Amino acid sequence: MxxxxxxxxxxxxxxxxxxxxxxVRAADTLLYVLRESLGLTGSKSGCDNGDCGTCTILVNGLxxxxxxxxxxxxxxxxVTTIEGLIHSPVLQAFVQKQAFQCGYCTPGFIVxxxxxxxxxxxxxxxxxxxxxESNICRCMSxxxxxxxxxxxxxxxxxxxxxxxxx
Amino acid sequence: xxxxAVGKSVPRKETWEKVTGTAKYVDDISSPGLLHAKIAVSPxxxxxxxxxxxxxxxxxxxxxxxxxxxxxxxxxxxxxADRPPIAMDTVRYYGEPVALVVADQEYIxxxxxxxxxxxxELLPVVHxxxxxxxxxxxxxxxxxxxxxxxxxxxxxxxxxxxxxxxxRKGNMDEGWKNSDHTIEIRVTLPQSDHAAMELxxxxxxxxxxxxxxxxxxxxxxxxxxxxxxxxxxxxxHKVIVHTPLVGGSFGGxxxxxxxxxxxxxxxxxxxxxxxxxxxRELDMISSPVHIGLDAxxxxxxxxxxxxxxxxxxHLFDGGAYSDRGVVMSxxxxxxxxxxxxxxxVHCDSLCMYTNHPYSTSFRGFGHPELTLAIERAMDLLAxxxxxxxxxxxxxxxxxxxxxxxxxxxxxxxxxxxxPKCIAKLKTLIHWDDQPIKQIDGHLIKAKGICxxxxxxxxxxxxxxxxxxxxxxxxxxxxxxxxVEIGQGTRTALxxxxxxxxxxxxxxxxxxTGVNTETDPQHWKTVASRSMFLVGNAVLKAADDAIxxxxxxxxxxxxxxxxxxxxxxxxxxxxxxxxIGIEVEKLVSGYKFPNGNTIGGQxxxxxxxxxxxxxxxxxxxxxxxxxPEWTVGAQAVEVELNTREYTYKIVKAATxxxxxxxxxxxxxxxxxxxxxxxxxxxxxREAFLFDQSGSILNTQLRTYKLIRYGEQPExxxxxxxxxxxxxxxxxxxxxxxxxxxxxAALANSLSTAVGVAINQLPITxxxxxxxxxxxx
Numbered sequence: 001m002x003x004x005x006x007x008x009x010x011x012x013x014x015x016x017x018x019x020x021x022x023x024v025r026a027a028d029t030l031l032y033v034l035r036e037s038l039g040l041t042g043s044k045s046g047c048d049n050g051d052c053g054t055c056t057i058l059v060n061g062l063x064x065x066x067x068x069x070x071x072x073x074x075x076x077x078x079v080t081t082i083e084g085l086i087h088s089p090v091l092q093a094f095v096q097k098q099a100f101q102c103g104y105c106t107p108g109f110i111v112x113x114x115x116x117x118x119x120x121x122x123x124x125x126x127x128x129x130x131x132x133e134s135n136i137c138r139c140m141s142x143x144x145x146x147x148x149x150x151x152x153x154x155x156x157x158x159x160x161x162x163x164x165x166x
Numbered sequence: 167x168x169x170x171a172v173g174k175s176v177p178r179k180e181t182w183e184k185v186t187g188t189a190k191y192v193d194d195i196s197s198p199g200l201l202h203a204k205i206a207v208s209p210x211x212x213x214x215x216x217x218x219x220x221x222x223x224x225x226x227x228x229x230x231x232x233x234x235x236x237x238x239x240x241x242x243x244x245x246x247a248d249r250p251p252i253a254m255d256t257v258r259y260y261g262e263p264v265a266l267v268v269a270d271q272e273y274i275x276x277x278x279x280x281x282x283x284x285x286x287e288l289l290p291v292v293h294x295x296x297x298x299x300x301x302x303x304x305x306x307x308x309x310x311x312x313x314x315x316x317x318x319x320x321x322x323x324x325x326x327x328x329x330x331x332x333x334r335k336g337n338m339d340e341g342w343k344n345s346d347h348t349i350e351i352r353v354t355l356p357q358s359d360h361a362a363m364e365l366x367x368x369x370x371x372x373x374x375x376x377x378x379x380x381x382x383x384x385x386x387x388x389x390x391x392x393x394x395x396x397x398x399x400x401x402x403h404k405v406i407v408h409t410p411l412v413g414g415s416f417g418g419x420x421x422x423x424x425x426x427x428x429x430x431x432x433x434x435x436x437x438x439x440x441x442x443x444x445x446r447e448l449d450m451i452s453s454p455v456h457i458g459l460d461a462x463x464x465x466x467x468x469x470x471x472x473x474x475x476x477x478x479x480h481l482f483d484g485g486a487y488s489d490r491g492v493v494m495s496x497x498x499x500x501x502x503x504x505x506x507x508x509x510x511v512h513c514d515s516l517c518m519y520t521n522h523p524y525s526t527s528f529r530g531f532g533h534p535e536l537t538l539a540i541e542r543a544m545d546l547l548a549x550x551x552x553x554x555x556x557x558x559x560x561x562x563x564x565x566x567x568x569x570x571x572x573x574x575x576x577x578x579x580x581x582x583x584x585p586k587c588i589a590k591l592k593t594l595i596h597w598d599d600q601p602i603k604q605i606d607g608h609l610i611k612a613k614g615i616c617x618x619x620x621x622x623x624x625x626x627x628x629x630x631x632x633x634x635x636x637x638x639x640x641x642x643x644x645x646x647x648x649v650e651i652g653q654g655t656r657t658a659l660x661x662x663x664x665x666x667x668x669x670x671x672x673x674x675x676x677x678t679g680v681n682t683e684t685d686p687q688h689w690k691t692v693a694s695r696s697m698f699l700v701g702n703a704v705l706k707a708a709d710d711a712i713x714x715x716x717x718x719x720x721x722x723x724x725x726x727x728x729x730x731x732x733x734x735x736x737x738x739x740x741x742x743x744x745i746g747i748e749v750e751k752l753v754s755g756y757k758f759p760n761g762n763t764i765g766g767q768x769x770x771x772x773x774x775x776x777x778x779x780x781x782x783x784x785x786x787x788x789x790x791x792x793p794e795w796t797v798g799a800q801a802v803e804v805e806l807n808t809r810e811y812t813y814k815i816v817k818a819a820t821x822x823x824x825x826x827x828x829x830x831x832x833x834x835x836x837x838x839x840x841x842x843x844x845x846x847x848x849x850r851e852a853f854l855f856d857q858s859g860s861i862l863n864t865q866l867r868t869y870k871l872i873r874y875g876e877q878p879e880x881x882x883x884x885x886x887x888x889x890x891x892x893x894x895x896x897x898x899x900x901x902x903x904x905x906x907x908x909a910a911l912a913n914s915l916s917t918a919v920g921v922a923i924n925q926l927p928i929t930x931x932x933x934x935x936x937x938x939x940x941x
Binding site for chain 1: 175177178180181182183184185186187188189190191193194196273361362363364365411412413414416445446651652653654831835838839841842843865866867871872873874875876877880
């Protein structure tokens with residue numbers, strides 16, 4: 001009879017600025033470990049297939065769908081979840097524009113948008129669309145999210161006025 | 167200065183929880199020792215279960231229980247009890263639960279569920295409501311006559327008809343005789359999914375004294391309590407249901423399904439706490455879905471375009487079990503004509519059993535579906551009599567003095583002002599100053615419009631309660647049973663309370679969740695009825711608290727209660743507002759300088775039930791099905807590429823009679839959210855079935871939803887014609903944005919291509935086929 005007792009592996013990762021060491025199964029997703037082992041339930045499961053974006057976190061500053069990343073892959077990496085973004089201007093903008101209804105997709109949107117803001121603070125509409133279309137909101141029309149997101153990005157030409165008028 | 171609360175866009179009470187990830191949904195609440203359940207499901211749409219072998223599942227270490235339908239044979243479902251929580255003898259849809267595993271870990275339960283071996287004998291599959299309606303169709307429920315009925319429902323044993331609602335109004339012979347023009351049309355839309363972002367999830371624990379504790383993603387905590395009590399013979403007061411924040415539901419979480427399963431799971435392991443969480447795949451196919459419709463309509467009108475006759479047949483795709491589909495088919499009969507004055511109406515609205523997933527409430531409750539059908543018919547009729555599509559609707563718009571299909575007499579209160587909505591929409595979308603269709607090379611811009619109405623088809627005794635508790639600092643806690651599913655009702659209810667108590671809304675607290683043990687009952691959070699039902703209870707509770715405050719203050723101040731007012735945190739003499747006392751000094755009883763105390767904590771209570779509703783006459787449909795009709799007019803503007811038949815939705819507009827807008831931001835967001843959902847399922851959503859009845863697209867990768875960046879420009883406006891029985895005149899608006907979007911989209915695209923598009927979802931391929939089939 002085969003053995004079903006799973007092997008577990010020690011991993012260490014930095015989560016929202018704190019170093020954490022835990023044991024995980026090889027098959028555990030990062031989402032599962034964040035929620036079940038580290039108590040960070042702000043990242044949600046919506047499809048476990050990388051389709052909906054409710055589980056979006058930042059790994060070394062880049063948005064990743066934590067439902068399709070194994071926990072063992074996060075060994076030694078820097079992970080940021082919604083719980084680590086309390087001071088993000090994106091979060092403030094979502095409050096200001098009330099850009100949420102049920103709130104289930106909200107952490108994923110904020111994290112993804114924060115990731116974009118960190119890398120491309122002057123992202124244009126098209127770039128924003130390409131990034132944010134990886135998240136689904138079913139309650140709203142995206143109008144409110146669009147309004148919120150608009151306020152945190154500085155359009156390129158406004159951010160860098162040039163003297164020569166080019 | 168007293169801050170006004172009604173009519174103001176206050177932020178959601180749970181704002182910070184939701185943006186910081188600290189908001190707790192059912193799946194976020196864990197407890198030590200929690201066990202996990204998974205269901206094994208049928209891979210066939212219709213089959214006899216010959217045998218089930220559980221031995222391989224039991225071999226996996228960590229498995230604590232494996233059960234099948236035999237474990238607790240019971241039939242559930244309301245109004246018609248036709249569904250075993252776990253299949254017994256027969257499976258009737260692809261994805262139906264056939265066994266349930268409980269294990270220490272979720273992955274162990276899942277592994278075990280895949281090792282349950284079931285031997286099936288295949289039965290013929292009924293693929294559509296039309297197939298189900300045929301004389302020689304295989305019968306899906308052999309024992310239909312024996313099923314227990316909880317509410318009014320009229321199944322027809324020996325057929326696949328789970329419910330038939332008849333509307334017989336006026337005289338059809340007369341109607342057709344007076345018709346100078348007639349049109350006939352068939353309109354269909356397939357089953358699709360609610361696709362709330364939060365997956366359904368339930369937990370259950372049975373305590374040693376028999377108390378059952380349930381946590382569930384639900385719109386109906388009080389119905390769960392009743393259903394568990396009835397199905398498993400447990401006293402009602404021993405079932406306690408918690409519903410924290412719900413991550414979207416759209417009707418899909420009003421059905422009771424997971425709760426039966428998780429209760430059985432806990433029972434099978436001696437009452438230990440068990441969690442059952444759906445995967446996205448199971449959430450889409452095993453749990454109930456959005457109903458489909460196959461409709462046939464014949465309309466007749468005079469030369470002037472006055473509609474005088476309507477004959478309607480609705481065949482709803484209720485799927486394998488009836489659940490709320492049968493009530494939706496009734497709702498679609500009640501409002502079958504759309505918001506138009508028609509004296510002669512004959513309608514049969516049938517909920518058909520098929521071998522599809524079973525249907526339950528979906529935002530709009532039968533109305534997006536009936537509206538697609540009748541509004542396509544209206545455009546066809548307009549075309550036939552050469553009338554402007556808005557003009558023919560204006561001409562026939564229903565109003566005070568007219569009667570509905572169920573022969574309810576309308577007045578200015580119980581129906582909103584449709585002509586006003588139409589007039590406002592006209593301006594909003596530049597109907598008169600731009601052509602309906604503009605061609606620019608291979609791009610065609612076109613507009614489509616429609617009207618809608620909706621009553622709520624609630625049980626005649628639906629009601630709610632509320633408790634208002636004053637804290638020593640003068641702040642208030644509001645207790646009620648309305649579930650926060652994202653619609654903002656709990657916050658908006660605090661606005662009603664603040665308005666009535668004439669206090670700052672920021673001084674009113676409300677919890678995020680509902681607990682049936684401590685919160686007064688609310689029928690269900692459905693049918694856009696919570697602001698009306700709970701709102702009325704809140705106002706009564708506020709009045710009760712005001713009376714208590716005045717009584718105590720009258721003794722302290724030496725005036726009669728009638729001479730006092732409450733507001734701005736004080737109770738004061740009406741004629742001299744400077745003479746008064748702070749509310750804080752009264753709310754825990756007033757203490758005189760010598761220590762004597764009068765009164766006690768101020769706790770207001772209120773409850774409300776809908777008056778004057780009646781059941782429908784089974785032969786004619788005559789009766790009063792719900793309190794009031796919200797009406798509206800909607801439009802969509804598309805840009806079609808005639809080379810590829812792809813299209814862009816450029817604009818979408820809604821003008822709705824809201825009675826009274828309580829929170830403008832919430833109202834707009836509810837309406838645009840509904841519109842987005844309607845455009846999404848009208849343009850792309852459908853379950854794809856193969857020949858054996860299996861569903862091919864059970865993931866959000868293959869079942870597509872509207873995404874960020876695809877949103878059109880939204881135009882929303884409100885009219886306020888008060889509904890006299892509603893708090894501050896409000897009408898239901900939560901569902902209504904969705905109702906006309908499929909119809910307006912189909913009308914705009916039909917105009918664009920010049921060919922009738924009478925089917926959903928309207929994909930480029932569908933348009934291409936419609937165009938090529940027509941030549």
